[in-house]
Amino acid sequence: MTTEAAIPTEPGKAREYFRTVTKDVAWIAEAPKPHKLWLAALTVAVCAFGWGIFCIYKLVMTGIGVWGNSNTVCWAWDITNFVWWIGIGHAGTLISAVLYLTRQHWRVSINRSAEAMTIFAVMAAGLFPLLHTGRPWFAWWMIPIPNDMGSMWPQFRSPLMWDVFAVTTYMTTSILFWYMGMVPDLATFRDRCAMQGKNLKSAIYGVLSLGWRGSARQWHRYERAYLILAGLATPLVFSVHSVVSFDFATSQLPGWHTTIFPPYFVAGAIFSGFAMVLTLLIPLRYLFNLKHIIKQEHIHAMCRIMLATGMMVGLAYASEFFIAWYSGNPFEQFTFVSRAFGPFWWAYFLMVGNNVLIPQFFWSKWVRNNNILIWFLCICINIGMWFERFVIIATSLARSFLPSAWSYYHPTRYDVGVFVGTIGMFLMLFLLFFRFAPVVAISEVKGASPEAHAGGPGSKGGHH
Amino acid sequence: MSAKEHDHDHDHDGHHHHDEQPSAPLPATPEHGYWMSMRELAGTADWQQQPSAKEFPPGADQPPALDPMSRRNFFHLMGASAGLAGIAAGAGCRRYEKEEIVPLARRPENQVPGTTLQYATTFDFAGSAQPMVATSYEGRPIHLDGNPDHPWNGGGIVPGTKRHAGLGTFAQASILHLYDPDRSQTPLNKGQGASLDSFKASLAELRKLVDQGGVRILSEASSSQTVAALRARLAGKVQWHEYEPLSWDNERAGTRMVFGRAVRPIARLDKCETIVTIDCDLFVEHPAAARYNRDFARSRRKGGSLGPNKMNRLWSVESVFSNTGALADHRLPLRSEHGLPFAMALDAAISGGGAPNAEFLKENKVQTFLSVLADELKANAGRAVVVAGRRQSPEVHAVVAKINQALGAVGATLDYYDLPDADRPTHLQSITALAKDMAGGKVSALVILGGNPVYDAPADLDFAGALGKVNTTVHLSMYNDETSQKCTWHVPQAHFLEAWGDARTWDGTLSLAQPLIEPLWGGLSNAEMLSLLLGEERTGMELVQQAIGNPGNWKQLVHDGFVPNTAFPPAQVTLGSLPQINLTPSQTSGSMRKANELEVVFHYSSFTYDGRYSNNAWLWETPDFLTKVTWDNYAMVSPKTAVQLGLENDTMITVKIGDKSVKLPCYTMPGQAPYSIGLVLGGGRTQAGHVTTHPHNVGHKFENRVVGWDTYKVRTTAGFDYATGATVSATGDKYELADTQDHWDYRPGIFKELGKDEIQKRSPGLVREVAAATYDSNKTWKAEEESEFWDDQEEAAAAGKKARHLSLFEEHEYHGHRWAMAIDLGTCTGCNACMVACQSENNVPVVGRKEVINNREMSWIRIDRYFQGDPNDPHVVHQPLACQQCENAPCEQVCPVGATQHSDEGLNDMAYNRCIGTRYCANNCPYKVRRFNFLDWNKEFRDARAKVRRLLFNPDVTVRMRGVMEKCTFCVQRIQNAKIKAKAQIRSGQRAGTIDQPLPDGEVETACQVACPTEAIVFGDLEDPNSRVSKLHEDRRQYALLPEMYTKPRNRYLARVRNPNPKMPVAPGAATAGEGGAK
DSSP: OTTGGGSOOSHHHHHHHHHHHHHHHHHHHHOSSOOHHHHHHHHHHHHHHHHHHHHHHHHHHHOGGGSSOOSSSOSSHHHHHHHHHHHHHHHHHIIIIIHHHTTOGGGGGTHHHHHHHHHHHHHHHHHHHHHTSSSGGGGGGGSOOOOTTSSOOOOTTSHHHHHHHHHHHHHHHHHHHHHHHHHHHHHHHHHHHHHTTOHHHHHHHHHHTTTOOOOHHHHHHHHHHHHHHHHHHHHHHHHHHHHHHHHHHTSOSTTTOOTTHHHHHHHHHHHHHHHHHHHHHHHHHHHTTOTTTSOHHHHHHHHHHHHHHHHHHHHHHHHHHHHHHHHOOHHHHHHHHHHHHSTTHHHHHHHHIIIIIGGGGGGOHHHHHOHHHHHHHHHHHHHHHHHHHHIIIIIHHHTOSOGGGOOOOOOOHHHHHHHHHHHHHHHHHHHHHHHHSOSSOHHHHHHHSGGGGTTOTTTTSOOO | OOHHHHHHHHSSSOSSGGGTOTTSOOOOOOSSSOOOSHHHHHTOSGGGGSGGGGTSOTTTTSOSSOOTTSHHHHHHHHHHHTTOHHHHHSSSSOOOOOOOOOOOOSOOTTOOTTOEEEEEEEEEETTEEEEEEEEEETTEEEEEEEOTTOTTTOSOSSTTSOOOOOOOHHHHHTHHHHTOTTSOOSOEETTEEOOHHHHHHHHHHHHHHHHHSOEEEEEOOOOOHHHHHHHHHHBTTEEEEEOOSSOOHHHHHHHHHHHSSOEEEEEOGGGOSEEEEESOOTTTTSTTHHHHHHHHHHHHSTTSTTOTTOOOEEEEEESSOOHHHHHOSEEEEOOGGGHHHHHHHHHHHHHOSOOOOOGGGGSHHHHHHHHHHHHHHHHTTTSEEEEEOTTSOHHHHHHHHHHHHHTTOBTTTEEEEEOTTTTSOOHHHHHHHHHHHHHTTOOSEEEEESOOHHHHSOGGGOHHHHHHTOSEEEEEESSOOHHHHHSSEEEEBOOGGGSOEEEEOTTOOEEEEOOSSOOTTOOBOHHHHHHHHTTOOOOHHHHHHHHHOOOSOHHHHHHHTBOTTOSOOBOOOOOOOOOOOOOOTTTSSOSOOOTTSEEEEEEOBTTTBTTTTTTOHHHHHSOOTTTOEESOOOEEEOHHHHHHHTOOTTEEEEEEETTEEEEEEEEEOTTOOTTEEEEEOSOOOSSSOTTTEEEEEETTEEEEEESSOOGGGGOOSTTSSEEEEEEEEEEEEEOOOEESSOOTTOSOOSSTTHHHHHHHHHHHHHSOEEEHHHHHHOTTOBSSOOOSOOOOHHHHHHTTOOOOOOSSSOOOOOSSOOEEEEEETTTOOOOOHHHHHHHHHTTOOOOOHHHHHTTOOOOSSEEEEEEESOTTSOEEEEEEEOOOOOTTOHHHHHOTTOOEEEOTTSOEEEOGGGOOOOOHHHHHOTTOOOEEOOSOTTGGGGSGGGGGGGGGSOTTSOOOOTTOEEOOOSSHHHHHHHHHHHHHHHHTTSSOSOTTSOOOTTSOOOHHHHHOTTOOEEEEETTSTTSHHHHHTTSTTEEOSSGGGOOOOSEEEEOEEEOOOTTSOOOTTHHHHHBOSBO
């Protein structure tokens, strides 16, 4: 890290630095009044969420017909949103688990918020498989509950069943990982509240911190458990989106039926996940004065990952076209030509433009230092990745085997409403998290900082 | 139960309840619509004497029009929500009658709860009888099929198979009107509710007028002998007029020209090697369509009625693309006005003489067509026939008669029949005379039997205005329609399933109609109305019995539905000379015209016929066979003309004829004759009922939107069949037509032709065809490519290959049945009969115009059509498509809850109760035949007002709720019923065998199969190697749709054999079309 030289190495100063880190993170939760911008953002998010709830009410009471889906395009925004949200979740797990195992210590400044983002994104994603069913009150039939009705048992050949297990496993592991990582910091909050005489808050944090005392024994157990969970979560990064991609890959439809999907979807998920992390953290970092914890080089690193995964996604787009041509399958060939040049051409070019061309800006160091521009580019990538899923789902369905069934797709206000509602829910939860929970893994930042290894020659390394 | 078995079952006991007391009068029907108890319905209770029963005169509490927000409807809705619908729908608040529940100790004869009975009956449709068999479930008719025993359209097409008869869409869908809550429920006097008794009281005055003369009767076309007998009794006192907006009277006028008297030609298509139609649709519009469909199929089949290896050849000359043109081997798009010079030229080419001097005849394409056709006709003399259509002028029919005479058709391929009413004026003359007399004050009273002349009479007659000058006008009609509202009296007409009657098929065979249900709203039949007018009050049955005399055992006749050997006598005709024919300048022009010299052709509506089915949601949602549009009528313009006139698809245009004009949407119809505008009739009815006139959300304001556009506004006596000198202009407004299949140039992307080119590329593989010459000469030709993979041990061994298991999953094993279907594309005329039959049988919901635009139509079977080649003279292929019941069904593997499963009889079953609606199955279906209930399509039936519609539901088929997937089931309820019946018969010793033995071939028939007039659909059991379907699955014409998907569909198509004349040039595009299969 480039700024290491500036960091004091004496033990006393290190203690002071640790105190600063604690204070800088804790003040957000301790401030008596929230930031005005935070309040404004929360208002917007709650309104969007409320509108979404109204749209969901209409949807459940009236039927899928309030959406634009048709007998030709049976899935559209619903599954697009599902895959998009699941993809966004991936960055969190990647940062917390994969980067942890690979000893990427720069992760510590962002892993907590990225994990929170994962959980909220998976919550948003999980709504769609439920809501997109024609009879959501029976969606529990997808769960293998032993019962006395004999035939009431799921059909395990269906990729949708695999989805159920993949997503619920992912959700559970992510929550455990996130929450367990937060326990020492929650204890810190508890102690600070107690010192400040805020007894109620202290009690709440006390319950949440599960009796954490910070003993060496606890730390030892904690480190072990964290490593195990990281090990468990790592395959999930790859498996969840692979399984989600099976919804398409195992089907018959040209444009869906392709073996490239698992790696292609995982790369895309990480790509969109990092874009979302930056979309959230760049403004919040300014707002809550965390620039010295979430440093510019962390943003640099994320930009580089986006550049890499963006090009993987671009390679996948090209491979799809090549394979369609190489396969000699006329249905496959037409699907891809029609994707790019047919009635949905505009969606295709939004996808390629945002996902392949936009990340190329990250080659430039000037761009990587320009946070406003980065933020704008990340929004573009978020949009592009949404369109990637839309293009795959809608264009393939709209022009499948029999031309007599071809059609087009128009969203309705309820398609938009439910999606906006999930964005509102996501932002609302994230903003609440930012205000009341330790948004940065305090203990880990301390552990990863050079001060923790003061005097040692190998102070660059972590303590793990 | 089929009609034939019915024969055996009930030969000796009465065939239905109405037989039991032939002399008893029909019980009085409750005067209000709904009834509360059987006693009330039967009219036997003392309840009619109660003061409360008369407290409110029927209809007094309701405004006449069916305003959706009327007080009456408000109360209906209130009633429904309070669970008191029955009371609210009656008159005011009443308590339920005290009812006694009596055990049904002795079962009424023939009534087995839960089973259906079938009765033969007849529907007089625009003057042509449609013999049918009505299926009745516990006293309510629920389904209509053709009568297979009727000599007119019955019998088998393939020798040795079960007797069959199809039934057209209009006849089938007419059952929907029986339970239509919009049907008129009470007589109206000057718009105010009245009772039938008060109407009867008012008849005394009318009878006085009758005696004074000056009373006229205007009737819809009727072939009923009962009506004719009553008419004869009124003759001398009242003048009788008959009018049909879609009339075949030009044929009468034409034959009168050459034969001296009007006779009716009926072709014997089963004997024809060459069939030529001039602007004539044989298969849907023609009154003889039922016979023509079957006879055509008989001679169309290779090795059918023409002998080994022979098949007919169909030539079609027409302006508007019809089902006949789509099936033709050679089709010439020609303006209707050119029909006459074309016929004259054909006559000249056959019998010598000078061809008319017309520009278009010199055009290369027409010349070749004419000369090759004439040569073929001459060569096939005695085995050929020419048929001219309704629209063509009397002169064309005269010339055609002459051609047929020259070809030696008469007696061989064509019969003429003498008509009992040969001397009557044509419909057009009759209505013109009536309107003039009314306007001139010569009419003191007018009784209108059915029909809707205010809506459909020629616009220049101002029928409504003339009607206003008549003091007393009575309209007997099923609906309080445009005409009823202009009349002083409106009387509800009985539905044909509610009344006794008779009618003649086009050849004159007398057919009987029997009621299957009491009149729901107390209507009268035409005959009963005439009887009242004569001052007597006889029941319908008495009237019919009186009219037909005593031709045999009445019970037997009613059971059979027809009186044998009653066809008209064949006419002996001698050809006179043709009158001098003068061609107009536009008839001698070329095929190019100026923009202000367009021709407008009035075309029947495949939705409403002439407007009479306007309140029929089934028909509105059955897509037109060629345009695939639903819920609208439109103007059809050829693509070339559209470009030249600056018209576009899905835009509004103004069609102007003389000083009259109409605005309606434009549909660019490939194959429409250039400079000819096909104007579809039958839309824009303002007083038809809720289906046509419904509140429509327009910019957050509810307006009454009317379905379609009233094209009668521009139809005059001068331009009754087609008008010339018309102009068309674009209004600049957009209007989206609700079509179920993409437009020709639908939704281009960057590459505009991308989709269109792909359709051209794909469709020959989807709908396979073969030229008859190839089929004959190349005996190894097969429609299906030789498979590279063999998964069946036996088949592989037979082919000398090694079997290989290809599927991820184990193959299914069957013991007992393996249901399958075969659809012959060669004889499918695309008449949509299968679609309506399926709708009726399987309770398929209607979704409405908006949802069709949203691509959510629910039809379980659809008919795909693809155009190929030159858009201005395309080749059309079509393909009925329902669930293919795949062996390796992609839908089954992806359902997370196992709601769609393979049955042990090979069906792809759908468990609605289990479905949670992920729609994954529909995504994975390569045929896109699955239908999702996006909304609650049956919501309307919870409305108290529409409750009566529920009586039409087939109780054997679940009514699906929203959120579940559905699709064709191969009529699984029919399969199960047949099995149950067979088992019961075997157990009771009526049938030999063991209960687990398979059903004999032909015992189970799907609804679409029964409805198909050409027997193009065959259903059966593949486990039975001798079944028809097994044989067809081994025919070399058979192929699977999308075989590369390895779904192994249980439905196979039989490639269409086309029979082009080798001397005709091959049209560009047709070359690929002819060679769909492997070589």
